[in-house]
Amino acid sequence: MSRIIRHIFLIVAFLFLAATGLISQRARAATFTASLNRDTITLGETATLSLAFEGAQPKTVPTPDVPGLQIVNSGTSQNVSFINGAMSSTVTVTFSVMARQAGEFTIPGLSADVNGQQLSTPPLKLTVLKADAPPAAAIDSGNEIAFMKLSLSDKKVYVGQMLTAQLQVCLRDDVQDFGNFQFTSQPADGFTINKMAQGQNQREQIGNRIYTVIPLTFALTAIKTGTLSLGPFTASATLVVPSANDQGGDPFFRQFFNQGERKQIPLATGTLTAQSVPLPAENVPANFNGAVGDYQLTATAGPTNLTVGDPVTVRVMISGRGDLGSVTLPDQTALRDFKIFAPTSKVKYSDQLGMEGDKTFEEIVTPQNSDVHEWPRFSFSFFNPDDGQYHTLTEHAVPLLVKAAAATPMPAIAANKNSAPENQTPQDILPIKENIGLLAQPSTPLVARPVFLAAQAVPVLAFLAALIWRKRTDNLANNPRLRRQRAVAQLIASGMDDLKKLAAENKSDEFFALLFRLLQEQLGERLDCPASAITENVIDEHAVLRDAPQPMREALHELFQLCNLARYAPVRGTSELNSVAAQFEKVIHELQEVKA
Amino acid sequence: MKTKVRSSERQFALTKRRMEPVHVVSYWILVLLALVFTGNVFAADVAGDFSTANKFYAQGKFADAANAYEKILASGTASPNLLFNYGNAEFKSGNLGKAITAFRRAELLAPRDSEIRTNLNFVRNQVQGATVRESRWQNWLGNLSLNERAVFAAITFWLTFLLLAAKQLRPARAAKLKSVTWIFAALTIFSGTILGVQAANHFSRQTAVVISAQETARSGPFEDAQNAFAVHDGAELSVLDRRDDWVQVADSSGKSGWLNKSQVEILPGA
Numbered sequence: 001m002s003r004i005i006r007h008i009f010l011i012v013a014f015l016f017l018a019a020t021g022l023i024s025q026r027a028r029a030a031t032f033t034a035s036l037n038r039d040t041i042t043l044g045e046t047a048t049l050s051l052a053f054e055g056a057q058p059k060t061v062p063t064p065d066v067p068g069l070q071i072v073n074s075g076t077s078q079n080v081s082f083i084n085g086a087m088s089s090t091v092t093v094t095f096s097v098m099a100r101q102a103g104e105f106t107i108p109g110l111s112a113d114v115n116g117q118q119l120s121t122p123p124l125k126l127t128v129l130k131a132d133a134p135p136a137a138a139i140d141s142g143n144e145i146a147f148m149k150l151s152l153s154d155k156k157v158y159v160g161q162m163l164t165a166q167l168q169v170c171l172r173d174d175v176q177d178f179g180n181f182q183f184t185s186q187p188a189d190g191f192t193i194n195k196m197a198q199g200q201n202q203r204e205q206i207g208n209r210i211y212t213v214i215p216l217t218f219a220l221t222a223i224k225t226g227t228l229s230l231g232p233f234t235a236s237a238t239l240v241v242p243s244a245n246d247q248g249g250d251p252f253f254r255q256f257f258n259q260g261e262r263k264q265i266p267l268a269t270g271t272l273t274a275q276s277v278p279l280p281a282e283n284v285p286a287n288f289n290g291a292v293g294d295y296q297l298t299a300t301a302g303p304t305n306l307t308v309g310d311p312v313t314v315r316v317m318i319s320g321r322g323d324l325g326s327v328t329l330p331d332q333t334a335l336r337d338f339k340i341f342a343p344t345s346k347v348k349y350s351d352q353l354g355m356e357g358d359k360t361f362e363e364i365v366t367p368q369n370s371d372v373h374e375w376p377r378f379s380f381s382f383f384n385p386d387d388g389q390y391h392t393l394t395e396h397a398v399p400l401l402v403k404a405a406a407a408t409p410m411p412a413i414a415a416n417k418n419s420a421p422e423n424q425t426p427q428d429i430l431p432i433k434e435n436i437g438l439l440a441q442p443s444t445p446l447v448a449r450p451v452f453l454a455a456q457a458v459p460v461l462a463f464l465a466a467l468i469w470r471k472r473t474d475n476l477a478n479n480p481r482l483r484r485q486r487a488v489a490q491l492i493a494s495g496m497d498d499l500k501k502l503a504a505e506n507k508s509d510e511f512f513a514l515l516f517r518l519l520q521e522q523l524g525e526r527l528d529c530p531a532s533a534i535t536e537n538v539i540d541e542h543a544v545l546r547d548a549p550q551p552m553r554e555a556l557h558e559l560f561q562l563c564n565l566a567r568y569a570p571v572r573g574t575s576e577l578n579s580v581a582a583q584f585e586k587v588i589h590e591l592q593e594v595k596a
Numbered sequence: 597m598k599t600k601v602r603s604s605e606r607q608f609a610l611t612k613r614r615m616e617p618v619h620v621v622s623y624w625i626l627v628l629l630a631l632v633f634t635g636n637v638f639a640a641d642v643a644g645d646f647s648t649a650n651k652f653y654a655q656g657k658f659a660d661a662a663n664a665y666e667k668i669l670a671s672g673t674a675s676p677n678l679l680f681n682y683g684n685a686e687f688k689s690g691n692l693g694k695a696i697t698a699f700r701r702a703e704l705l706a707p708r709d710s711e712i713r714t715n716l717n718f719v720r721n722q723v724q725g726a727t728v729r730e731s732r733w734q735n736w737l738g739n740l741s742l743n744e745r746a747v748f749a750a751i752t753f754w755l756t757f758l759l760l761a762a763k764q765l766r767p768a769r770a771a772k773l774k775s776v777t778w779i780f781a782a783l784t785i786f787s788g789t790i791l792g793v794q795a796a797n798h799f800s801r802q803t804a805v806v807i808s809a810q811e812t813a814r815s816g817p818f819e820d821a822q823n824a825f826a827v828h829d830g831a832e833l834s835v836l837d838r839r840d841d842w843v844q845v846a847d848s849s850g851k852s853g854w855l856n857k858s859q860v861e862i863l864p865g866a
Contacts, residue, residue, distance in 0.1 A: 437677035459757030
């Protein structure tokens with residue numbers, strides 16, 4: 001017994017606590033706070049703005065808009081805690097805040113409708129510092145724990161020329177760990193920054209300290225003329241440095257037992273400039289198409305013994321140093337004796353920066369007549385920025401033995417899966433069409449139109465209707481009593497009309513004959529016996545009717561007696577017949593209600 | 597006073613006469629004729645503009661031709677041939693991205709047109725740099741437009757359920773209809789599945805086609821974000837996300853970055 005009481009007490013206590021928690025949750029006023037994880041950042045770094053709604057959810061979350069700041073929603077989290085029976089729920093919406101320029105910014109006070117209350121936050125200040133490279137004096141003194149240096153391989157470049165920039169990340173010798181290195185900005189005006197490669201770490205004496213130097217090399221391409229600028233590159237990194245609180249003791253042991261202090265630091269370089277000059281306008285080869293670098297050329301063609309229309313695979317390999325990705329084949333439209341299919345190209349780099357390697361073009365050409373005797377000399381021109389001159393490389397012509405072929409279908413060419421169909425001319429696009437064709441209004445696809453989707457319900461409904469009809473038909477076929485019930489109901493319905501007609505025509509004999517038959521049919525159906533076996537006696541003899549209401553039984557008796565009387569005194573008036581018909585109708589309805 | 601009464605009666609009589617069914621039918625016939633006539637005039641206008649654009653093209657004025665085709669498209673009407681010619685004009689004007697966009701839109705309307713596919717492939721071969729191409733199954737899906745596939749799936753669906761209904765109404769023929777019903781049921785499941793896949797592809801796998809000469813994808817959705825990678829005119833990139841005026845894209849090598857909406861044209865999947 002005491003156990004049961006204890007259980008009841010525990011349940012009551014739990015319910016009380018839960019109720020108290022819910023009440024306190026409801027009773028507690030909602031709060032809305034805004035906070036920044038950092039109030040000072042360096043240009044390129046990101047601060048996190050958190051909007052916390054405690055106690056209730058806001059109708060809409062305000063998004064701050066501050067000129068000069070890029071504020072982007074970065075997610076929502078919800079925290080529910082249940083402490084001492086009090087439940088609290090906090091929804092936190094976080095935004096990433098990046099600055100476009102250095103300066104002091106104020107994120108204005110924000111307002112939100114929380115649980116019908118208009119809540120506001122105070123304004124927040126964010127200081128954005130310009131990322132500057134440390135001065136040379138600070139580096140030489142060894143005060144800088146880490147810094148970055150940027151250098152360019154060339155100060156004068158030609159437009160289209162590739163060059164390299166080296167970034168050195170220098171870490172002082174007392175840095176215990178280095179990680180989470182991320183560039184926050186890499187501005188380049190007039191350059192495109194291509195691939196990057198990391199070199200071998202080195203140790204170097206800079207000023208009066210030893211630094212570990214991590215070299216990073218970037219490949220750049222000059223894309224315009226004039227003064228080009230690179231930097232300042234900014235980055236952030238996490239360093240572990242010896243803890244300032246643990247400087248005592250033996251230095252030997254300190255290096256093992258000092259856990260160090262983790263710091264996130266901003267890094268920045270200076271800005272470098274280079275002069276980009278246009279390619280010389282003099283002595284430009286006729287087939288020069290913009291290749292800048294130092295290249296070699298190899299070209300092959302085969303097979304050389306063929307018939308008109310047979311494919312010849314021409315492979316052109318341009319190898320060397322330069323922006324191979326932008327190298328294209330010279331214009332070949334003058335080669336009228338050949339049908340030239342669009343070439344494919346593949347670049348293979350031999351260095352990590354993507355500045356050296358080879359580019360192989362493969363094109364399928366077909367001689368158009370038997371007068372063709374050679375694949376002509378192939379020339380490729382480029383501008384070499386090292387000597388400042390244009391060069392033209394030429395490969396010898398490849399002799400071809402082309403035999404005439406009578407109406408030979410052109411073989412399928414499977415060299416270029418992306419090229420045009422084999423029977424088309426891929427030297428140029430197919431010509432335009434003369435007729436506009438069937439016009440159509442751009443519209444929503446059918447699958448997204450509610451009418452189309454709703455129309456799909458029609459066959460399903462038709463099937464369901466057919467299924468229901470089938471079930472009902474089967475049910476009727478398997479139930480003779482139900483069948484008889486329906487047939488009698490139909491007979492009574494039509495019989496009532498006939499009775500009224502006969503009453504109107506004052507045909508008493510026919511009227512009572514029909515009335516008697518209808519009574520027999522209806523009673524026979526209710527009592528489940530042949531209609532011909534029904535007489536007035538069944539009203540008192542049959543168990544079903546014995547339990548029926550007395551007025552109905554009396555009315556039935558009366559109707560039977562009227563029918564019997566009519567045989568001896570047939571003449572009656574229309575009004576009397578009508579009243580008999582009405583009485584019959586009433587009795588029949590009551591009879592149909594009797595449980596068979 | 598009498599005159600006024602007579603006049604209002606006449607007015608009522610006239611109103612009644614206007615409401616007679618014969619007149620209502622005549623009225624609607626006139627409205628329909630007006631609509632047909634207006635449509636014909638509109639079609640004639642479009643055909644005239646199309647012919648003018650074709651003339652520009654024939655004269656080698658490709659930029660003018662492209663503008664003329666674009667004007668017709670801006671009126672809200674399109675046809676595979678119109679988009680095909682527009683793609684040609686943009687290609688000849690040196691705008692690979694716009695040409696690819698036009699050919700791909702034409703392909704959506706006429707997916708089995710070999711000439712559109714030929715020109716699209718030809719232009720794609722001129723595009724530099726990494727680009728996202730349709731996989732083999734996406735190409736297969738693209739053989740039928742989404743609407744064609746929806747109609748096909750709807751036909752098989754309707755026939756399946758009508759056959760099922762027929763089996764209920766004519767049980768004597770149920771045995772004969774059984775195999776046909778099974779065939780249509782299998783076709784419905786197959787075509788419905790393919791339709792689902794194609795619809796998902798159409799609505800969720802969007803492609804951004806770069807339509808400006810050379811652009812740099814940024815690592816974030818703002819102008820000052822650092823460079824992520826360079827993209828070239830005509831490059832087709834997968835759309836990963838959108839934010840305000842920015843679209844996050846990825847190339848075939850998996851590199852992702854943000855491009856301004858003005859630099860790209862967004863196309864639905866096959």
